Amino acid sequence: MTGLATAAPDAGGDSPLALVCGGGSLPLAVADHVARRGRRVILFPLIGAAAPDGFAGREHHWLRIGQVGRFLKVARAEGCRDLVFIGSLVRPSVWSVRPDWRTVLALPRAFAAYRGGDDHLLSRVGAWIEEYGFRLLGAHEVAPEILMPEGQLGRVSPSDAAREDIMLGLDYLRATGRFDIGQAVVVADKHIVAVEAAEGTDEMLKRVAGMRASGRLRTAPGKGVLVKAVKPDQDRRFDLPSIGPRTVEGVASAGLGGIAVTAGAAVVAEPEPLVVAADRAGIFVIGVAS
Amino acid sequence: MTGLATAAPDAGGDSPLALVCGGGSLPLAVADHVARRGRRVILFPLIGAAAPDGFAGREHHWLRIGQVGRFLKVARAEGCRDLVFIGSLVRPSVWSVRPDWRTVLALPRAFAAYRGGDDHLLSRVGAWIEEYGFRLLGAHEVAPEILMPEGQLGRVSPSDAAREDIMLGLDYLRATGRFDIGQAVVVADKHIVAVEAAEGTDEMLKRVAGMRASGRLRTAPGKGVLVKAVKPDQDRRFDLPSIGPRTVEGVASAGLGGIAVTAGAAVVAEPEPLVVAADRAGIFVIGVAS
Secondary structure (H helix, E strand, C coil), rough: CCCCCCCCCCCCCCCCCCEEECCCCHHHHHHHHHCCCCCCEEEEEEECCCCCCCCCCCCCECCCCCCCCHHHHHHHHHCCCCEEEEEEECCCCCCCCCCHHHHHHHHHHHHHHHHHCHHHHHHHHHHHHHHHEEEEEHHHHHHHHHHHEEEEECCCCCCCCCCHHHHHHHHHHHHHHCCCCCCEEEEEECEEEECCCCHHHHHHHHHHHHHHHHHCCCCCCCCCCCEEEECEEEECCCCCCCCCCCHHHHHHHHHCCCEEEEECCECCHHHHHHHHHHHHCCCHHHHHHC | CCCCCCCCCCCCCCCCCCEEEEEEEEEHHHHHHHHHHCCCCEEECCCCCCCCCCHHHHCCCCCCCCCCHHHHHHHHCCCCCCCECCCCCCCCCCCCCCCCCCHHHHHHHHHHCCCCCHEEEEHHHHHHHCCCEEEEEEEHHCCCCHHHCCEECCCCCCEEEHHHHHHHHHHHHHHHHHHHHHHHHEEEECCEEECCCCHHHHHHHHHHHHHHHHHCCCCCCCCCEEEEECCCCCCCCCCCCCCCCHHHHHHHHHHEEEEEEEEECCCCCCHHHHHHHHHHHHEEEEECCC
């Protein structure tokens, strides 16, 4: 404990929300949902992760990864007490991080956090920031609209064979959740054909498309499911599994029939374009109990 | 049961061995080991899987995948009672298989065998052939020289960090063995960075090389381990995990430090060139208890 933890967590509704933004469309969607509730949002886009456009016209302060001191100073000056991390973030190289003085003081624990899986890294960083008096929340706590509902989105329904594949995929993800790796598999004909680890869902889907093109994967087009699930003991304040229109494109290119994600524990980026794309491609999208 | 099972299994030492050959260098290595023991070997290379050269000067009969009737007829005429499947075989398309009449009679069970994982398919085919009076053996039973020994091959030893990564990889493979998928992972810095499913080990290693090139994987070069293990309840007569010189090349290209495989339950194709390649690349190769 540092002795610097002066601001006790509170309901936070009156304080502006500090939203640290990685890549993708989700950070701005969360910002809009929170603003619609009448809460002020201060954006902290991360250089190298968040796209440069989209922040003009919104209150924001760019951060380098590693600038913990700058974040604490600016967020306090803005009156923030609650903090949300949202958006994609490629695991940074130790050497590309440019720590400021606050981070340098904590380097031994930063290095300890660095070894191990992604959850390990994020939960260490989260615990560390909470010691400075901030409350770390999940994006779904401030913007529940982003969560995947239970049941079908769009017009296409999964077949019975697809439902069997979904069950097998969920079973696999339950068995491997404790290893802190990817949260997705592709299952076709009761056969697990791809497992996501560090490469990410989009890369895994490209691999499935490649296996189909090369003849290595020969299930009929339109069969097979992308299954994404929350890890059993995942800290849901970080990195809930997410899907968006690009996921639908990847699933269609891989010749699969649909997408199943854990309802209430996965995030849908841009739901309207996702449903339009899914219906057009004949892809089902379903939220299932985990 | 078909009533056609006339030849009871016996010790088989006097009968020639029927060796059904997929791709890679292993089938001819097994044939040589068996021949060196003084047993006659009849090769049955599979069209589309076995390389066309290498069989001249050896007793052989080409087979199409699906020609069960032809196999039974020729193998019986040669006096074979024991059968070994060896070499790589990409899961064939249902539509590319050209069944002969014996296979057609059994089509309902052939289709049942086809749904599900690779072990499922192979064990069904194996049980089926045994009903015709053949004894199905593992390649390691007729040629134990091909098995990976316990301990280090070559001059390079794993570091303590590499040993931790090996333990984590084996733990993962134990947890997922029941799913009948790939038998390999890449672990670096106590983090599972790639999991093999239908794509095969070489493709997984290319993915790791790609993640390193794109900056997605940023562990130091020379760290990280390819871990291959036998599945807990695998029928060892089929498809034991294997490594060869090409595996060493893939591991070196992926910037990893070494290879760990389950001793006594994995196959080493071309051990001499493998050790030369590993020593030259500074890669360790170790056989570990599973």
